[in-house]
Amino acid sequence: MSIDKKTLGSIAKFLAVFAVGLLLGTSLGYFLWHSASTTQTVSYVDKIKARGKLIVGTSADWPPFEYVDKNGNYAGIDIEIAKRIAQELGVQLEIKDMKFAALIEALKNGDVDIVIADMTPTAEREKVVDFSIPYYTSKGYAVITTAKSDIKSEQDLYGKKIGVQLGTIQEDWANNNLKGKAEIKSYDRVYPEMVWALQRGDIDAMIVGDKIAEALITKEPSLKIATYVSIPTIGGAVAVPQGAEDLKYVVNSVIEKLLESGEMNKIFQQEILKWLSSS
Missing domain, CATH: 3.40.190.10 (Periplasmic binding protein-like II)
Structure with a gap:
């Protein structure tokens, strides 16, 4: 490539x-x-x-x-x-x-x-x-598709379907901060499972670490970083x-x-x- x-x-x-x-x-x-x-x-x-x-x-x-x-x-x-x-x-x-x-x-x-x-x-x-x-x-980011424009802050995640990887610090954060405010979906694997779910529209955003987010948006042109999320530096x-x-x-x-x-x-x-x- x-x-x-x-x-x-x-x-x-x-x-x-x-x-x-x-x-x-x-x-x-x-x-x-x-x-x-x-x-x-x-x-x-x-x-x-x-x-x-x-x-x-x-x-x-x-x-x-x-x-x-x-x-x-x-x-x-x-x-x-x-x-x-x-x-x-x-x-x-x-x-x-x-x-x-x-x-x-x-x-x-x-x-x-x-x-x-x-x-x-x-x-x-x-x-x-x-x-x-x-x-x-590292710190946390919300990643969305380039076709979306309605998520620009952490609060914009409310009412949305949010993907996280099972067993991760991002899942813990979502359960503690978004439960009752957003629909949280946990996936076994980020790539390609959760990425494909995002691209299909099964979820509106996914929460990952900044290193993963930067690598994914460079590799997948259809993705972009929407906003920083308040996960403590990890x-x-x-x-x-x-x-x-x-x-x-x-x-x-x-x-x-x-x-x-x-x-x-x-x-x-x-x-x-x-x-x-x-x-």
């Missing part, structure tokens, strides 16, 4: 803004999370090394973070981060794809070692799993089992190195461009 000059300009603008969020993630992560507890009794790292592979849970419906490319391979920002963690551990990488809402349970049950799926640490999730430092920060982090302090330390170390070296920004740029350029 060729990209015209207008689209390239949009991509360049998006990537320039993107670097700011990554820099914020660096300082926040370094000062708040750089520690490993000495109370752990089971070595998760030793178990992974003995097995010879790191099993990562994800939901490959969230490009450019994780998706299946045209060759049937898992690709995206989170997949690249998973590769770096596996390399640090000296093991192979195995990806387990599932619905987003099933990821926490899979981690709790030991079906996966870690979860990388652009997941936001929340108080509810932190009751059952631990999280790494954030590797980027960030993606890697989920690890509770008590897996040695594993969390390794994950944090990898993220810190990627952020401080500028490699994380390169991963974001390369993977966003790769997805936008794919057919």
Whole structure:
């Protein structure tokens, strides 16, 4: 697929803004999370090394973070981060794809070692799993089709049909802020399921993070950003089992190195461009 000059300009603008969020993630992560507890009794790292592979849970419906490319391979920002963690551990990488809402349970049950799926640490999730430092920060947007012009503010969502992904911070926000004011529809997958629903007119708008919103409107000319929504600034982090302090330390170390070296920004740029350029 060729990209015209207008689209390239949009991509360049998006990537320039993107670097700011990554820099914020660096300082926040370094000062708040750089520690490993000495109370752990089971070595998760030793178990992974003995097995010879790191099993990562994800939901490959969230490009450019994780998706299946045209060759049937898992690709995206989170997949690249998973590769770096596996390399640090000296093991192979195995990806387990599932619905987003099933990821926490899979981690709790030991079906996966870690979860990388652009997941936001929340108080509810932190009751059952631990999280790494954030590797980027984000905020929320309402996305609509270019044919619509009646949604220009958060209040304009009232009385509308709003799409969100099941199990996400965006779904929590919609249920807390729009319930009784709008019809909320939850979808297992954002792309293509929820995007197609929006394009068909099954929903009037969908709520996603700004990184996803910017990538989607560049890839899908029929979509546009309608308005910012008042979801608190959030960030993606890697989920690890509770008590897996040695594993969390390794994950944090990898993220810190990627952020401080500028490699994380390169991963974001390369993977966003790769997805936008794919057919």
